[in-house]
Amino acid sequence: MATGEVKLLGTWSSPFVLRIKWALGMKGAQYEFIEEDISNKSPMLLQYNPVYKKVPVLVHDGKPITESLIILEYIDEMWKENPILLKDPYEKAVARFLSNFGDSKVCITAIYLLLHLCISTGEKQQEAITSAAENLNILEEKLEGKRFFGGETIGYADISLGWISYMVSLLDDVTNVKLIDEVTYPLLSQWISNFTSSPLIKDSLPPRDRMVSKFRMLREAFLASAATA
Numbered sequence: 001m002a003t004g005e006v007k008l009l010g011t012w013s014s015p016f017v018l019r020i021k022w023a024l025g026m027k028g029a030q031y032e033f034i035e036e037d038i039s040n041k042s043p044m045l046l047q048y049n050p051v052y053k054k055v056p057v058l059v060h061d062g063k064p065i066t067e068s069l070i071i072l073e074y075i076d077e078m079w080k081e082n083p084i085l086l087k088d089p090y091e092k093a094v095a096r097f098l099s100n101f102g103d104s105k106v107c108i109t110a111i112y113l114l115l116h117l118c119i120s121t122g123e124k125q126q127e128a129i130t131s132a133a134e135n136l137n138i139l140e141e142k143l144e145g146k147r148f149f150g151g152e153t154i155g156y157a158d159i160s161l162g163w164i165s166y167m168v169s170l171l172d173d174v175t176n177v178k179l180i181d182e183v184t185y186p187l188l189s190q191w192i193s194n195f196t197s198s199p200l201i202k203d204s205l206p207p208r209d210r211m212v213s214k215f216r217m218l219r220e221a222f223l224a225s226a227a228t229a
């Protein structure tokens with residue numbers, strides 16, 4: 001087990017921060033959580049992440065590590081117990097690909113849907129839903145014959161894509177769009193259930209009602225600014 005003081009700078013609602021909480025939890029690492037206000041960033045955050053000025057930042061023995069996917073790899077190298085990345089180079093490459101794909105494509109279409117759904121009309125709406133579906137189909141295929149993206153246990157890609165497990169139902173609450181259902185996405189639905197039934201994952205999810213209010217407010221602010229544009 002790695003030693004030294006560990007601090008995590010984050011916000012309660014950030015899916016990127018949640019990745020780090022999950023990974024540290026899997027490793028059984030003790031750490032201090034420091035809640036940031038990203039509308040009024042602390043000198044500590046600006047000092048430790050001067051480039052992106054974003055959370056999460058992991059500070060291990062005074063040394064900052066930024067960018068959630070990089071932090072996950074750092075944690076896995078420092079805390080050897082319960083490996084997150086598989087040893088096999090090909091499996092490792094697939095896990096990294098899926099994590100990147102999640103951040104660069106799946107995440108963008110989900111946010112797009114959340115914000116734009118009620119202002120865009122027929123064709124545009126359908127375009128957003130189709131593009132989200134294309135990305136989800138790819139994830140569905142990757143789960144063929146597997147309990148988790150990493151195989152039998154939760155790994156790097158599961159942690160990285162973990163936001164889908166709770167964000168999709170929030171999207172449903174806020175916009176009435178059900179992106180993932182058991183008929184269209186049986187494997188993804190099963191993955192969501194497997195992933196969120198792990199006590200370590202479930203117990204650190206952000207409070208649902210607080211998340212719903214936050215998304216409703218975000219969406220209303222977006223709609224108001226779109227109406228006056």
Ligand SMILES: N[C@@H](CCC(=O)N[C@@H](CS)C(=O)NCC(=O)O)C(=O)O
Binds near residue numbers: 013016053
């Ligand atoms: N690519 C970054 C994304 C982190 C990110 O977007 N964090 C948000 C909170 S969810 C943030 O700190 N935003 C502050 C800002 O954009 O000024 C990662 O994976 O760590």
